[in-house]
Amino acid sequence: EPEVTQTPSHQVTQMGQEVILRCVPISNHLYFYWYRQILGQKVEFLVSFYNNEISEKSEIFDDQFSVERPDGSNFTLKIRSTKLEDSAMYFCASKGRNSNQPQHFGDGTRLSIL
Amino acid sequence: QKEVEQNSGPLSVPEGAIASLNCTYSDRGSQSFFWYRQYSGKSPELIMFIYSNGDKEDGRFTAQLNKASQYVSLLIRDSQPSDSATYLCAVKMNRDDKIIFGKGTRLHILP
Numbered sequence: 098e099p100e101v102t103q104t105p106s107h108q109v110t111q112m113g114q115e116v117i118l119r120c121v122p123i124s125n126h127l128y129f130y131w132y133r134q135i136l137g138q139k140v141e142f143l144v145s146f147y148n149n150e151i152s153e154k155s156e157i158f159d160d161q162f163s164v165e166r167p168d169g170s171n172f173t174l175k176i177r178s179t180k181l182e183d184s185a186m187y188f189c190a191s192k193g194r195n196s197n198q199p200q201h202f203g204d205g206t207r208l209s210i211l
Numbered sequence: 212q213k214e215v216e217q218n219s220g221p222l223s224v225p226e227g228a229i230a231s232l233n234c235t236y237s238d239r240g241s242q243s244f245f246w247y248r249q250y251s252g253k254s255p256e257l258i259m260f261i262y263s264n265g266d267k268e269d270g271r272f273t274a275q276l277n278k279a280s281q282y283v284s285l286l287i288r289d290s291q292p293s294d295s296a297t298y299l300c301a302v303k304m305n306r307d308d309k310i311i312f313g314k315g316t317r318l319h320i321l322p
Contacts, residue, residue: 130309139312153308197303199257200257202255
């Protein structure tokens with residue numbers, strides 16, 4: 098069964114450094130998302146991306162965050178200057194052509210900011 | 212503020228019994244409802260989705276939706292120890308693209 102893949106599985110970064118999290122969505126999917134989950138808390142929406150542009154973003158997704166789909170397969174999340182509170186699991190998700198279809202999640206990247 | 216509420220548990224159910232997980236949501240405009248299972252340290256895994264009032268069955272799982280009461284539930288029949296996990300209720304409004312998650316209910320199946 099097709100799946101969303103994310104790399105790396107674990108990223109350790111010094112505070113203030115830039116980090117890029119990578120995702121390969123399911124190949125025929127058109128909608129792409131990033132969510133995060135701080136340890137012990139609920140999954141929170143960050144941003145959605147459709148037709149090569151951001152379609153929706155949350156209050157968490159401030160100027161330090163950006164997303165890009167540099168080619169036909171990858172979808173990246175960049176955090177420009179990381180803070181301690183950015184430590185979390187980051188999940189990429191994708192969805193097919195119908196906007197009501199469910200989102201499928203990747204295994205996540207554990208981001209640890211030191 | 213759009214909210215999805217779940218009892219955090221833990222909910223302990225004997226093996227072979229029916230586990231019943233409940234969820235309420237605040238926004239009447241919500242159109243799509245999802246149940247995800249999350250094992251500790253892992254990603255959410257889609258179990259069921261439902262759009263219309265009533266029941267939807269898939270194997271041992273049944274999702275139930277009551278839009279008038281803003282209530283969605285998940286029943287797991289013949290519970291197995293491997294069903295022990297956190298179950299996340301997630302809701303999508305028709306106008307939005309994102310899904311809003313509840314905090315999840317921890318389910319523990321007792322062997």
